[in-house]
Amino acid sequence: MNMIDSVSAQEAYRDELVAAGLLIPTGVDGLYGRSGMFEEVVERFDALVTVWGGADGAEVMRFPPALNRKYFEESEYLKSFPHLAGTIHSFAGDERAHRSLLRRLEEGQDWTEDQVATDVVMTPAACYPVYPTVAARGPLPEEGRLIDVFSYCFRHEPSIDPARMQLFRMREYIRVGTPEQVMEFRETWLRRGREMMGSLGVPLDIDVANDPFFGRAGTMLSNNQRDQKLKFELLIPITSEEKPTACLSFNYHQDHFGHLWDIKTADGGVAHTACVGFGMERVALALFRHHGFDVARWPAPVRSVLWG
């Protein structure tokens, strides 16, 4: 399948989803409302993740879809992914400035130039608020920490691919501890992820992957990430067999966040971290692709896994 075929397959699937009422267009590529049925699939999958991960006793934290800008600046996200980040800006003027804003808006000019950056930025990945939160609690206990998060995330990458949304939801488990604790967590979830998604009757593969680092220097970072097998993805074909979509990811950050946030293990070492992320919309889109748009007619074993 060449690039054009791939793009037209994405557009065709998006159109089908819209026609079926599962996605609600908003006039912006990658920004969609969802129907009640779409949401129910997301909720049922979310509950399934809890079934597989719940016994581990993770601490539940739920953050809004934005971060403290100061923490974001310290996170080094801007080094690697400046093109994906979203900063939230606001009007800071008086009534005179307000009249000028409205005049520009009415005349079709750019009124956004005078907007001023606020203290918050869009959350780029659900785990970002967790590291400063864990750091603020002081050294880790012996057993390390395990956190459960779920958040809307923003990435500025408008696309007609329904599986590449600008705003999407990510559930994550995040492990913080010694290298051994963290590697064991990732191995466990690589196995669980395969079993869990297998129970949903979708074709899947797990492969080494890399993040979309920016620029030429980014190519080196990507290669390094692959060579060291720091990132794996669980891939499911949605609009292409050749380029299946990453629906889960398994990330080992080594001591990157431990260093950045000065998180220490019980014995004083720099903490290592890993996370497993579940792309909620992507999993729903994969299920609709493989089992059809009417959940009542999904295969009985899949319905039983999701609806019990």
Add this chain to the structure above:
Amino acid sequence: MNMIDSVSAQEAYRDELVAAGLLIPTGVDGLYGRSGMFEEVVERFDALVTVWGGADGAEVMRFPPALNRKYFEESEYLKSFPHLAGTIHSFAGDERAHRSLLRRLEEGQDWTEDQVATDVVMTPAACYPVYPTVAARGPLPEEGRLIDVFSYCFRHEPSIDPARMQLFRMREYIRVGTPEQVMEFRETWLRRGREMMGSLGVPLDIDVANDPFFGRAGTMLSNNQRDQKLKFELLIPITSEEKPTACLSFNYHQDHFGHLWDIKTADGGVAHTACVGFGMERVALALFRHHGFDVARWPAPVRSVLWG
């Protein structure tokens, strides 16, 4: 209670919530993570709203926490509330611009100036994406439409009052139809809202209210809104008896959105709209305030209403 007492009561309650682990500070006023228990209360209240409203057969739509900027510009929100809006901006430069961004960041200079407005803005109220969506479907059916939404909303108003968050969740029912249909909907929910919140064992009052319109011209709009009784709020004391907190709101927009979006009733008239909004965090904060931080020890009737 004077202003200083009121502010210190807000700060005291926020500190208590943080100490109890219900809110997780992020270093920004009005931006908090929530514990699993806080979230469970939000989820149970959300389910209670469905118990009261579910039989009406509303169409469920779930939008992400951002809007098409074009629709937002057309909504006239910037006329009334420019100070509360949040626009999402992104980096649009090349590798050279990226180096400059990183240099500024490192030197502690403002790196946000060159961020460029994207096509999306933060959702200011959960109902905003609904009007263009309904408009796109053409004239209303005889019975009008009833929509059920739930969304994170952003308002740029940093505050130490835990009940005034910058990012918070709002569930809404939105009625679109003839003036009679819409007024009947609002009357129904004024009654239901009082009964439903009464069943949660919190002191409450319903009163005429106004939105926080910007500037001197805004004062006139506020007065007009009050004179015409277009907005009611269900108030519950959280950190102040004298200034109770609006936890639900009941809004009649007359034909404002119908005109803006050209929504027509079945007989060709301009549609009227109304909505009832449930402030999810505020209701949770009111429940924690009046029943304590340990939900297991809440009064049995309240537990029974929420947990069945």
